[in-house]
Amino acid sequence: xxxxxxxxxxxxxxxxxxxxxxxxxxxxxxxxxxxxxxxxxxxxxxxxxxxxxxxxxxxxxxxxxxxxxxxxxxxxxxxxxxxxxxxxxxxxxxxxxxxxxxxxxxxxxxxxxxxxxxxxxxxxxxxxxxxxxxxxxxxxxxxxxxxxxxxxxxxxxxxxxxxxxxxxxxxxxxxxxxxxxxxxxxxxxxxxxxxxxxxxxxxxxxxxxxxxxxxxxxxxxxxxxxxxxxxxxxxxxxxxxxxxx
Numbered sequence: 001x002x003x004x005x006x007x008x009x010x011x012x013x014x015x016x017x018x019x020x021x022x023x024x025x026x027x028x029x030x031x032x033x034x035x036x037x038x039x040x041x042x043x044x045x046x047x048x049x050x051x052x053x054x055x056x057x058x059x060x061x062x063x064x065x066x067x068x069x070x071x072x073x074x075x076x077x078x079x080x081x082x083x084x085x086x087x088x089x090x091x092x093x094x095x096x097x098x099x100x101x102x103x104x105x106x107x108x109x110x111x112x113x114x115x116x117x118x119x120x121x122x123x124x125x126x127x128x129x130x131x132x133x134x135x136x137x138x139x140x141x142x143x144x145x146x147x148x149x150x151x152x153x154x155x156x157x158x159x160x161x162x163x164x165x166x167x168x169x170x171x172x173x174x175x176x177x178x179x180x181x182x183x184x185x186x187x188x189x190x191x192x193x194x195x196x197x198x199x200x201x202x203x204x205x206x207x208x209x210x211x212x213x214x215x216x217x218x219x220x221x222x223x224x225x226x227x228x229x230x231x232x233x234x235x236x237x238x239x240x241x242x243x244x245x
Contacts, residue, residue, distance in 0.1 A: 053099040056092055059236055060244040066129040070232050074099070075132065075201070075223065077213050077237035079125070083113040084239070085208030089201075089215050091223065093231075105219040111208025114239040118176070118211070120196040125211050126176050127238035132201075133180045135224055137170040144224040146172065146233075149183035163205045170220040172201040172227070174213070174235055201235070213237060 055064055056074055067074060072094040079087040090104040110125040118126035136149035154168040173184035177197040182188065189197040196211065201223065204214035213235075227233040236243070 053092070053101070054097065056099060056236060058240065058243060062245065063129055063236055063238070063243060067234060067236065068131075068232055071234050072231040073227055073233035075227075075233065075235040075237075077107065077109065077125075077235060078243065079109055079114050079237070079239035081113065082239045082241060085109055085111045085113065087213065089213065089219065091226070103219075103222060105215045107213055107215040107219075108204055108206075108208050109213050109237075110211045114242060116242060118196050118199075120194055121210070122196070123208075123210055125209075125213060125237060126196075126199060127242045128176070129234055129236050130199075131175040131180065132172055132227055132233045132235055133175055133229065134173045134182065134184055135171065135227075136173075136184045137168060138166075139169045142170070142221050142224055145226070145228040146224070147181075147229075148224070151183065151185070154185050167202050167205055167214065168200075169203055170217070170224060171203075172220070172223060174199045174201060174237075 056067065056076055058078065059076070074092045074094075076090045076092060077087050078090065085108050087107045087109045088104060089107040091102050092099045093102050094100075110123050112123040113125075114127050115122060115124040116127045118124060133146065134149070135144050135146040136151060136154060138150070138152055138155050140150055141148040154171060156164045156167050171184050176199045177189045177191045177195050178199075179186055179188040179190065184200055185198070187197075189195065198211075200212045201220065202209075202212055202214050203217050203220055
């Protein structure tokens with residue numbers, strides 16, 4: 001487990017990468033196990049696998065081709081509409097050459113919906129395919145496979161409503177405009193501040209976010225314990241129309 005001190009002192013971050021001096025845009029190789037291992041994962045998830053999926057459902061060729069060839073775990077975020085804050089998160093795991101649907105959860109995305117050109121503080125979630133390499137939260141590591149940083153600096157700012165205070169108890173950084181291999185609240189933005197950042201998977205408060213994707217605490221715990229860096233997990237996210245486009 002990395003220690004909170006790994007976050008650079010220059011990062012005056014209160015929560016989800018929001019700088020104290022300016023508002024941020026967000027809230028913050030194949031496994032050799034084969035079919036037997038993946039079938040076991042699906043069984044433990046409490047849902048039978050969906051067989052014979054050669055590709056992630058309802059995702060068009062453009063985004064489908066952006067999924068790395070060595071990725072064997074995909075978190076698909078299906079937004080209801082371009083201007084909707086409601087979505088569904090589905091976890092797919094690859095068995096041989098096919099994908100199994102193992103678990104799904106109701107979720108929320110940016111309160112203003114989705115965008116293919118995310119900008120700082122636009123309140124929309126970015127459409128695209130992004131790697132998932134780092135996790136963390138206010139709470140102790142629940143047994144995450146991804147590198148996990150526990151830090152109270154990820155706590156929601158005190159000026160947010162109380163309903164938001166536990167949003168960042170568990171988070172998984174979405175690698176949109178961030179430095180991989182760093183704690184989720186590292187403020188580094190390789191594409192510049194105007195492109196926004198601090199886009200996370202985190203715990204839900206019952207409504208739209210500032211750009212992140214949120215789901216239930218059990219959902220976050222399951223993803224933290226299941227997403228495996230050796231299986232190169234990615235998130236494919238967007239509204240229905242843009243996912244198919």
